Amino acid sequence: xxxxxxxxxxxxxxxxxxxPNAEGLARDGRAERLALLGLASPALLLVLVILxxxxxxxxxVSFIGADGSFSLENYERMINRKSYARIFYTTFEISFLTxxxxxxxxxxxxxxxxxxxxxxxxxxxxxxxxxxxxxxxVRTYAxxxxxxxxxxxxxxxxxAGLWEEPLKLVHNTTGTLIGMVHIMLPFLVxxxxxxxxxxxxxxxxxxxxxxxxxxxxxxTVFAPLSLPGLFAGSLIVFVLCLGFFVTPAVLGGGKVIMxxxxxxxxxxxxxxxxxxxxxxxxxLVTTLVILWVAxxxxxxxxxxxxxx
Amino acid sequence: xxxxPASALPITIRAMTKTYGRVHALDQVDLxxxxxxxxxxxxxxxxxxxxxLMVLAGFxxxxxxxxxxxxxxxxxxxxxxxxxxxxxxxYALFPHMTVAGNIAYPLRLRGIGRAEREARVVRALExxxxxxxxxxxxxxxxxxxxxxxxxxRAIVFEPRILLMDEPLSALDKKLRDRMQxxxxxxxxxxxxxxxxxxxxxxxxxxxxxxxxxxxxGRLMQLGAPREIYDRPANRFVADFIGESAFLPVxxxxxxxxxxxxPLATESPAPEGEKLLAILRPExxxxxxxxxxxEINAFPATVSELVYQGDxxxxxxxxxxxxxxxxxDVVRRDTFAELPGPGSAxxxxxxxxxxxxxxxxxxxAAP
Numbered sequence: 211x212x213x214x215x216x217x218x219x220x221x222x223x224x225x226x227x228x229x230p231n232a233e234g235l236a237r238d239g240r241a242e243r244l245a246l247l248g249l250a251s252p253a254l255l256l257v258l259v260i261l262x263x264x265x266x267x268x269x270x271v272s273f274i275g276a277d278g279s280f281s282l283e284n285y286e287r288m289i290n291r292k293s294y295a296r297i298f299y300t301t302f303e304i305s306f307l308t309x310x311x312x313x314x315x316x317x318x319x320x321x322x323x324x325x326x327x328x329x330x331x332x333x334x335x336x337x338x339x340x341x342x343x344x345x346x347x348v349r350t351y352a353x354x355x356x357x358x359x360x361x362x363x364x365x366x367x368x369x370a371g372l373w374e375e376p377l378k379l380v381h382n383t384t385g386t387l388i389g390m391v392h393i394m395l396p397f398l399v400x401x402x403x404x405x406x407x408x409x410x411x412x413x414x415x416x417x418x419x420x421x422x423x424x425x426x427x428x429x430t431v432f433a434p435l436s437l438p439g440l441f442a443g444s445l446i447v448f449v450l451c452l453g454f455f456v457t458p459a460v461l462g463g464g465k466v467i468m469x470x471x472x473x474x475x476x477x478x479x480x481x482x483x484x485x486x487x488x489x490x491x492x493x494l495v496t497t498l499v500i501l502w503v504a505x506x507x508x509x510x511x512x513x514x515x516x517x518x
Numbered sequence: 519x520x521x522x523p524a525s526a527l528p529i530t531i532r533a534m535t536k537t538y539g540r541v542h543a544l545d546q547v548d549l550x551x552x553x554x555x556x557x558x559x560x561x562x563x564x565x566x567x568x569x570x571l572m573v574l575a576g577f578x579x580x581x582x583x584x585x586x587x588x589x590x591x592x593x594x595x596x597x598x599x600x601x602x603x604x605x606x607x608x609y610a611l612f613p614h615m616t617v618a619g620n621i622a623y624p625l626r627l628r629g630i631g632r633a634e635r636e637a638r639v640v641r642a643l644e645x646x647x648x649x650x651x652x653x654x655x656x657x658x659x660x661x662x663x664x665x666x667x668x669x670x671r672a673i674v675f676e677p678r679i680l681l682m683d684e685p686l687s688a689l690d691k692k693l694r695d696r697m698q699x700x701x702x703x704x705x706x707x708x709x710x711x712x713x714x715x716x717x718x719x720x721x722x723x724x725x726x727x728x729x730x731x732x733x734x735g736r737l738m739q740l741g742a743p744r745e746i747y748d749r750p751a752n753r754f755v756a757d758f759i760g761e762s763a764f765l766p767v768x769x770x771x772x773x774x775x776x777x778x779x780p781l782a783t784e785s786p787a788p789e790g791e792k793l794l795a796i797l798r799p800e801x802x803x804x805x806x807x808x809x810x811x812e813i814n815a816f817p818a819t820v821s822e823l824v825y826q827g828d829x830x831x832x833x834x835x836x837x838x839x840x841x842x843x844x845x846d847v848v849r850r851d852t853f854a855e856l857p858g859p860g861s862a863x864x865x866x867x868x869x870x871x872x873x874x875x876x877x878x879x880x881x882a883a884p
Contacts, residue, residue: 410608410610412606412607412608412610413610413612415575415577415597415606415610416604416606416610416611416612417598417612417623418576418577418596418597418598419575419597419598419600419602419603419604420598420623420624420627420671420675421598421599421601421624421627421628421675422598422623422627423596423598426627427598430623431612431614434614435612435613435614
């Protein structure tokens, strides 16, 4: 049969012959997708039970007033009472300061690590990660011991003649910041370090070849290329800070009240689940908004060619 | 950008040595690169050609040696003061800048004002035939376009020396062939001293004024492409550039003997008793019947005949077991008449194509 004759014989049988096994192949594809979904189902179930359901319940409880009926009083309280504004302000202030100090300490540290030979750098990274393997609570109480009036830091400072009276290093903002920076630092160093490692050395060679001295090359090429990593690290630290509880509770000595601590006191002292839930919802929404804005920012960053 | 730069600079390399552990990456290299010439450093990977380029650019610190651009000793000068353009192997275009930003970068570092900067970027883009691409991001460019941008960035500040590190190796073959010609034209237009590194012998033969063949950190031969190809100085060069078979021959008095028969040559034979004759596939011919005196004849048996479209390869074995290859153009009507495997043939090599090199025993390549 010539090609023309084949085309003329356009019966259903001929159509099937033109796309052999199409139906069976499509069925195989569907079965494969179903099997993949099956593999993911335990995780999906877990997320549903421990995340989606509780958050929905939290959301619901936040709209229940003291008398058990639907009301907006939990949210109204937040707007009307000055103390709440103060708490949100403190939360953001501490989070900003912690993130800022983490950047000041972590960026140069990550840069230093990224310039080491990989084997040495890996060893040093372990020392950065070491705190991760110690309990958060232990580390926080350790700081309490170190920073107290007759603690190691004050003793050494005075015996070295750096200051005369014991400094108030704990039970205040200073103590909170020291503890939080210590705990958050690895979250900043790791993404920044990996971003810096990914920067091709040839970019810096090219910059030098084109006439840039080491300092100019750093600021015009290396720093901009490490920005996405710095941005990601800062975001993680900031978001973690917003909901942080243990460290400010222990090292703040009741003077630094963050949202998470107000949530705890609402439940433990006042047994007001509605008020606690409303605070939780506001904190959650705030965090999501920040992440959403940041995601747009990162996308813009990528558009500018900063991402790899 | 059509006028030549005020002056291109000659490069003088003396006793350049660099070792990594016990390996000599550069072994007492002396090389004079003429002002304005296109010189290619050609060698296999690990030969030291890239090390030499990195020494020129200032990124590798040699153990000892002297390097002059013109009359200025620059061996201890840091890379950012050397004022030479360079095209990196993977271009190293800054991903956080646009095309125009990349090209303007060296001008900004030199404190050139905005208006002139923009004018020069536009001119550089036109020179590499990318007019209107200034606003693009680097990741929107194809490989060939990136190559051009890297070139524009390397020439925009009018350096008197241009270095290129295998700039075409990432491109596909067709584009590579076109870019070779374009780079050649661009060099003629700009006139800066150009040092080009490649491991691709065809690229080197196509583009260069002169080729420096390098192996094991040593300069094996320096010369124009035809000189390198037609008169290789030693076995390494003959083997690395083009294909060739080597036939052991002996000097006996004034004559050169190959398997007892005298060998006709036009160029003088090198010193020594043991020599090698170089047999290039495309210089061999199939003889039928009579053998003119200026042709050296080699009786052989065909072992394989391969059709390659535009040409054919005939592998044949001499009486002493040496494998030769002959390549010739396929003509539609004659291919079928070629002698097949097992046939006895006589291969001829013109005296003018019979080149002898010393048999230094090196290079056990088959």
